[in-house]
Amino acid sequence: MAEAAIELIGIDKSFGTVRANRDINLVIERGTIRGIVGENGAGKSTLMSILYGFYQADSGEIKVGGKPVSIKTPNDAIALGIGMVHQHFMLVQNFTVIENIILGAEDEALLKRSIANARSELERLEREYGLEVDPDAVIEELPVGLQQRVEILKALYRGAEILILDEPTGVLTPAEADHLFRILKQLKDQGKTIVLITHKLREIMAITDTVSVMRQGTVVATRETAKTTVEELAELMVGRRVLLRVEKGEAKPGEVKLAVDNLTVRDSRGVTMVDDVSFDVRGGEIVGIAGVAGNGQSELIEAISGIRKAVSGTVLLDGKPIEVTGQADPGELRDRGLAHVPEDRHYVGLVLAFEENENSILGYHDKTEYLKGPFLDIDAIRADAKQKIEKFDIRPANDRLKTANFSGGNQQKIVLARELEQNPGVLVVGQPTRGVDVGAIEFIHKQLIAMRDRGKAVLLVSVELDEIRSLSDRILVMFDGRIVGERGPDATEGELGLLMAGVERQEAAE
Amino acid sequence: MSNPYAKLPAWADYGLIPLINLIVAFIVAGLVVLLVGENPFRAAVILVEGAFGSGTGLAYTLYYATNFIFTGLAVAVAFHGGLFNIGGEGQAYIAGLGVGVVCLAFDHVLPWWLTFPIAILGAAAVGALWALIPAYLQAKRGSHIVITTIMFNFIAASAMVYMLVDVLKPRGSMAPQTRQFVEGAQLPKLGWFLSEFGLTVRPSAPLNLSFLLALLMAFFVWLLIWRTRLGYEIRTMGFSPKAARYAGISETRIIIVTMLISGALAGMMALNPIMGDQHNVSLDFVSGAGFVGIAVALMGRSHPAGIVPAAILFGMLYQGGAELAFEMPNISRDMIVIIQGLVILFAGALEHMFRPWVQAAFASLSPRTVGVAQPKGERA
Numbered sequence: 003m004a005e006a007a008i009e010l011i012g013i014d015k016s017f018g019t020v021r022a023n024r025d026i027n028l029v030i031e032r033g034t035i036r037g038i039v040g041e042n043g044a045g046k047s048t049l050m051s052i053l054y055g056f057y058q059a060d061s062g063e064i065k066v067g068g069k070p071v072s073i074k075t076p077n078d079a080i081a082l083g084i085g086m087v088h089q090h091f092m093l094v095q096n097f098t099v100i101e102n103i104i105l106g107a108e109d110e111a112l113l114k115r116s117i118a119n120a121r122s123e124l125e126r127l128e129r130e131y132g133l134e135v136d137p138d139a140v141i142e143e144l145p146v147g148l149q150q151r152v153e154i155l156k157a158l159y160r161g162a163e164i165l166i167l168d169e170p171t172g173v174l175t176p177a178e179a180d181h182l183f184r185i186l187k188q189l190k191d192q193g194k195t196i197v198l199i200t201h202k203l204r205e206i207m208a209i210t211d212t213v214s215v216m217r218q219g220t221v222v223a224t225r226e227t228a229k230t231t232v233e234e235l236a237e238l239m240v241g242r243r244v245l246l247r248v249e250k251g252e253a254k255p256g257e258v259k260l261a262v263d264n265l266t267v268r269d270s271r272g273v274t275m276v277d278d279v280s281f282d283v284r285g286g287e288i289v290g291i292a293g294v295a296g297n298g299q300s301e302l303i304e305a306i307s308g309i310r311k312a313v314s315g316t317v318l319l320d321g322k323p324i325e326v327t328g329q330a331d332p333g334e335l336r337d338r339g340l341a342h343v344p345e346d347r348h349y350v351g352l353v354l355a356f357e358e359n360e361n362s363i364l365g366y367h368d369k370t371e372y373l374k375g376p377f378l379d380i381d382a383i384r385a386d387a388k389q390k391i392e393k394f395d396i397r398p399a400n401d402r403l404k405t406a407n408f409s410g411g412n413q414q415k416i417v418l419a420r421e422l423e424q425n426p427g428v429l430v431v432g433q434p435t436r437g438v439d440v441g442a443i444e445f446i447h448k449q450l451i452a453m454r455d456r457g458k459a460v461l462l463v464s465v466e467l468d469e470i471r472s473l474s475d476r477i478l479v480m481f482d483g484r485i486v487g488e489r490g491p492d493a494t495e496g497e498l499g500l501l502m503a504g505v506e507r508q509e510a511a512e
Numbered sequence: 513m514s515n516p517y518a519k520l521p522a523w524a525d526y527g528l529i530p531l532i533n534l535i536v537a538f539i540v541a542g543l544v545v546l547l548v549g550e551n552p553f554r555a556a557v558i559l560v561e562g563a564f565g566s567g568t569g570l571a572y573t574l575y576y577a578t579n580f581i582f583t584g585l586a587v588a589v590a591f592h593g594g595l596f597n598i599g600g601e602g603q604a605y606i607a608g609l610g611v612g613v614v615c616l617a618f619d620h621v622l623p624w625w626l627t628f629p630i631a632i633l634g635a636a637a638v639g640a641l642w643a644l645i646p647a648y649l650q651a652k653r654g655s656h657i658v659i660t661t662i663m664f665n666f667i668a669a670s671a672m673v674y675m676l677v678d679v680l681k682p683r684g685s686m687a688p689q690t691r692q693f694v695e696g697a698q699l700p701k702l703g704w705f706l707s708e709f710g711l712t713v714r715p716s717a718p719l720n721l722s723f724l725l726a727l728l729m730a731f732f733v734w735l736l737i738w739r740t741r742l743g744y745e746i747r748t749m750g751f752s753p754k755a756a757r758y759a760g761i762s763e764t765r766i767i768i769v770t771m772l773i774s775g776a777l778a779g780m781m782a783l784n785p786i787m788g789d790q791h792n793v794s795l796d797f798v799s800g801a802g803f804v805g806i807a808v809a810l811m812g813r814s815h816p817a818g819i820v821p822a823a824i825l826f827g828m829l830y831q832g833g834a835e836l837a838f839e840m841p842n843i844s845r846d847m848i849v850i851i852q853g854l855v856i857l858f859a860g861a862l863e864h865m866f867r868p869w870v871q872a873a874f875a876s877l878s879p880r881t882v883g884v885a886q887p888k889g890e891r892a
């Protein structure tokens with residue numbers, strides 16, 4: 003067996019009463035890819051943050067390359083050859099690629115020489131690992147997949163031998179994810195060690211050599227990937243059998259609840275993102291919008307839910323118009339029974355600095371049940387929040403905890419609980435299970451189907467083709483701002499994939 | 513991972529760090545005192561003695577603190593909404609007109625306890641109005657509120673010179689100020705209250721009823737920010753404008769309402785010197801209190817429970833500083849301003865300078881305490 007790159011021995015970490023990591027022992031061999039899976043809040047990110055020097059363990063020992071080390075800050079970690087690619091990229095948006103890469107690692111005060119040095123080093127790295135990216139491109143103009151590549155380059159530039167990736171594919175398109183995996187394989191072949199945290203078990207099966215499962219702060223199992231199955235991993239994670247496929251009955255579509263007609267939306271630069279789109283969603287059905295990220299789905303649901311102005315077109319909610327081209331008021335739309343789970347939970351769907359209970363009324367804060375005259379009825383709000391925490395199994399079950407301190411998947415549940423529990427007539431939901439563990443995905447899917455079965459209309463946008471296929475009663479495929487096809491739930495992945503790539507349209511144009 | 517660096521326990525966050533900042537400020541100030549050839553320890557004793565050593569000193573300290581509570585609250589309210597109101601100075605100054613007009617109109621006809629509520633409304637209304645224009649420009653035109661409020665400080669200053677020299681000055685008088693108000697516009701002093709505790713307070717000591725109004729406003733601000741729907745909306749906007757939009761909170765409305773409240777609080781500061789002490793409206797009666805309010809709000813973490821002590825600290829610097837300039841020949845009035853500046857610098861502007869060290873110290877001393885979620889949150 004190869005020698006160990008990292009050894010974690012007896013790691014413990016508590017946050018107040020929450021024991022995020024308890025007695026963790028983990029050995030990761032050099033030159034391998036190790037997957038880490040586990041429920042939301044199992045302590046995966048915490049463990050990696052300890053390894054990267056963001057947090058200090060309460061007790062326990064870390065060995066890197068066989069030697070005991072003390073990692074107090076990320077700089078210590080970098081010096082030991084540990085690099086981390088964060089889920090939320092830490093790049094300066096208006097700097098170029100090369101400026102970002104040398105940031106914090108400048109050789110001297112005058113940048114010219116640093117940049118020249120960096121450029122040749124960067125070329126070497128790009129050649130070696132197939133990580134092409136234009137060094138002079140400005141970050142904000144790059145798609146997320148490339149931004150992530152810059153993060154990886156940044157770590158390698160600082161001499162990383164061990165690379166940690168925390169949910170790297172959550173924001174990537176399938177093609178970008180494939181490319182990332184090719185890069186990771188190449189890095190492994192060059193002898194680098196990689197730790198990959200993900201909720202997508204398929205990715206674990208596709209790329210890792212070994213996989214460790216965490217549950218409630220401990221490592222409950224480590225398996226050779228070749229000798230395990232998705233079902234076994236899911237069961238190890240959650241402690242019970244998980245239905246990986248949703249079971250649902252026939253849809254019974256009723257009245258049209260949401261009617262979109264000739265909707266056109268441009269982004270802030272004036273580029274047309276939604277191009278003359280029309281469709282209906284009826285009560286009692288789930289309409290899924292499939293598509294590669296960035297093809298206008300985000301703008302479409304933002305326009306429908308009143309947080310982005312459309313250029314032209316009409317949207318009817320229960321037969322009455324929504325002022326999509328004027329001053330639509332999301333608050334008023336909520337009153338009319340339209341709920342919206344936004345794709346960006348961090349900056350749109352939540353106020354991270356708020357306590358959990360404060361977020362559980364965001365957007366519904368003017369409902370009389372949460373108010374006593376002009377005052378917030380804090381007892382009522384907290385009781386309501388506790389109920390949602392219980393029903394959606396949000397962990398830790400503490401409604402006074404600052405929202406930023408919940409794990410990613412639990413933050414997502416906070417938003418879902420808030421919107422679903424209002425029992426809206428129409429639900430517009432973007433990426434409902436991004437960053438959510440398999441057990442919670444099962445739960446969320448059941449909730450969405452239950453809404454449908456109660457006769458509500460659900461408009462679902464997701465870049466996860468599996469999710470679209472298993473939930474939707476009708477699938478609309480969006481490409482380049484247009485709806486390029488409609489299919490039933492039995493459409494094959496290949497068929498949808500072609501549509502999503504715009505193939506049919508191009509053929510038609512020829 | 514939204515917060516990469518570990519958090520400190522609340523007591524360190526709200527107690528230890530401000531204390532370290534203060535100590536450093538005083539050490540640097542001590543060096544300055546040493547530089548001009550005076551003994552810094554004696555200077556410190558004089559300063560504290562002057563501020564708290566006698567009933568009269570204490571009354572002055574609290575009088576100055578009253579000004580700073582109003583202006584500090586004004587900055588804090590705006591800050592919760594993500595707005596930086598630098599215009600407290602001008603809002604307070606121009607609000608002097610509101611107070612002055614009410615007092616000139618009613619001091620002969622009404623008792624003080626009827627004039628006072630009207631004057632509060634006058635002060636609040638004029639202060640709010642002065643904040644409304646920058647607020648409107650920010651909300652509707654996107655003109656940055658920092659720039660416009662600064663400009664409005666200058667406009668207020670010029671307007672007040674004009675009003676006092678050309679309009680409100682009694683005929684035949686040489687001084688650019690209104691006539692003296694009679695009893696109907698004079699607030700009761702609070703010196704007697706300190707005398708109850710055996711302190712001797714000169715009758716001229718300016719501490720007056722406005723101090724209680726300031727404390728009441730501190731309570732109201734707490735109530736507003738953490739207990740009302742409006743406060744919830746203001747905080748949502750302050751933390752994340754995108755989330756506010758999503759939640760159906762109108763940005764325009766919140767900017768305007770927040771600035772109106774902020775301006776009203778700054779405006780009320782005018783009551784303290786005008787009705788409580790001088791009994792006239794004179795040039796420059798604000799004398800920097802609006803700017804000190806920024807430091808007070810920063811130091812008090814925009815929380816009323818922090819703002820009141822921070823205001824008293826600055827009151828101490830004002831009062832003790834005056835004593836110091838009097839007692840030590842080498843220390844001039846300007847030196848005091850430098851010392852005050854140092855406190856503002858370390859306590860306000862460099863607020864985060866020592867944080868990483870404190871965090872590192874905590875991390876190595878007892879890792880367990882670092883990262884503990886604040887048990888009492890911001891609702892304290």
Ligand SMILES: Nc1ncnc2c1ncn2[C@@H]1O[C@H](COP(=O)(O)OP(=O)(O)OP(=O)(O)O)[C@@H](O)[C@H]1O
Nearest residue numbers: 017022042043044045046047048407408409410411
């Ligand atoms: N700074 C913090 N303060 C308090 N509690 C925290 C803090 N950071 C994490 N926690 C808690 O520690 C536990 C582990 O969180 P962690 O982020 O490691 O989970 P995770 O396995 O990465 O979950 P996810 O899959 O949802 O990202 C959670 O219960 C979380 O609420």
Ligand SMILES: [Mg+2]
Nearest residue numbers: 046047409410
């Ligand atoms: Mg995580």
